[in-house]
Amino acid sequence: MNYSIIGEQIQKYRKEAKLTQKELGEALGVSSSAVSQWETGGTPDISLIPSIADRLGITINHLFGREDITESNIQEVLPHYIASLPEARHLKEICRLMWAAVKTESSGLTSVSDNISRNCNIYYATDEGILLGVDSEKTTFISLFPEPEDGYDSLFTDNDTYRRLFTALSKPNALELLRLLCQRPPKYCTSSIIAQRLGTGPEEARALLSEFEKLQLVSALELDTENGDTKVYKLNTLGSLVPFLHAAYMMVVHYGNLSLIADKREAPLLRKKAQTKKEKQAGRDSI
Numbered sequence: 622m623n624y625s626i627i628g629e630q631i632q633k634y635r636k637e638a639k640l641t642q643k644e645l646g647e648a649l650g651v652s653s654s655a656v657s658q659w660e661t662g663g664t665p666d667i668s669l670i671p672s673i674a675d676r677l678g679i680t681i682n683h684l685f686g687r688e689d690i691t692e693s694n695i696q697e698v699l700p701h702y703i704a705s706l707p708e709a710r711h712l713k714e715i716c717r718l719m720w721a722a723v724k725t726e727s728s729g730l731t732s733v734s735d736n737i738s739r740n741c742n743i744y745y746a747t748d749e750g751i752l753l754g755v756d757s758e759k760t761t762f763i764s765l766f767p768e769p770e771d772g773y774d775s776l777f778t779d780n781d782t783y784r785r786l787f788t789a790l791s792k793p794n795a796l797e798l799l800r801l802l803c804q805r806p807p808k809y810c811t812s813s814i815i816a817q818r819l820g821t822g823p824e825e826a827r828a829l830l831s832e833f834e835k836l837q838l839v840s841a842l843e844l845d846t847e848n849g850d851t852k853v854y855k856l857n858t859l860g861s862l863v864p865f866l867h868a869a870y871m872m873v874v875h876y877g878n879l880s881l882i883a884d885k886r887e888a889p890l891l892r893k894k895a896q897t898k899k900e901k902q903a904g905r906d907s908i
Contacts, residue, residue: 626686632660634677648676664705667714719763723752746886755871764864772892789832794821798829802839802856809842809853830854 635645635656642660643653649672659665665673674681685698699718703711723745743754743763750767769775777783789795801818816826833839838858844851858865 627664627684628660628662630679630684630686631656631665631673631677634679634683635660638677640677645673645676649673664702667702667717713761716761716763719765720754720756720761723754723763741881743881745881745883746890748886748888751886751890753871760867764868774891786836789829789836789838792829792832794819794825795829795832798826798833799838799856799858799862802854803858803862805856807855809855811851811853815854 631645635642640648641653642656646653646656649656649669651669655663655665670681670684674684703714706714723743741756743752743756745752748768750765752763752765754763755761766773790799798815798819801815805818812827812830813823815830816823819826830839830841834841834854838856839854840857841852841854844853
């Protein structure tokens with residue numbers, strides 16, 4: 622779909638309303654040149670679309686040239702809309718759209734601001750899944766986990782793996798090492814360089830790296846050099862460290878922001894296998 626359709630619709634209904642570009646811009650708090658840009662192929666900010674529709678006396682559907690929104694055309698509209706924006710805005714706009722969708726799900730969440738500078742935490746849970754979000758000056762995110770048919774337990778590995786991970790991270794300089802590796806360019810380096818940057822002894826650095834290698838947090842290569850075999854290391858976790866540490870922080874520290882909680886979940890968060898949705902439905906069907 623060519624997204625000049627939005628501009629074409631704005632121009633069409635603006636003229637029908639007998640408004641100049643300047644008058645429409647003043648009503649929306651933008652310049653007449655911004656309106657002109659929309660009408661010649663630009664795209665207004667998503668936050669302005671409801672106001673544009675209201676001022677022109679039309680529905681949002683009309684702005685997209687559609688009478689009714691269906692599942693199929695929404696799946697077509699949103700990717701094209703995101704693609705029409707500068708790449709630097711993609712993630713923030715996706716997050717803004719997710720917040721808007723969340724607010725329509727529960728009347729208890731309608732006080733969530735569209736402004737991403739608003740400080741609030743959100744927890745929303747049903748038997749279909751859980752949603753956790755933060756909207757603050759530091760960060761804005763939404764984490765959505767639809768529940769698998771066989772329960773959240775199916776997403777986890779054995780407890781001993783987690784124990785090995787947390788034991789490794791509890792060692793002196795372990796978290797500092799992870800942060801250091803994330804601060805470096807994504808390339809291999811020797812344990813001696815890591816020890817130097819970490820400010821620790823080479824043996825301690827090698828021991829930590831060996832533990833991280835066993836947990837697959839780092840990958841290692843053996844190099845044949847003029848001084849003999851040398852091992853080099855590179856971080857494996859990519860971007861997972863950021864959400865992992867932030868989630869850990871959220872578990873133990875209260876943000877102090879406005880908290881919005883809508884807990885409609887009846888089942889335990891971690892259900893026993895006998896309580897999976899498929900088996901519960903089978904039980905209902907047999908009644």
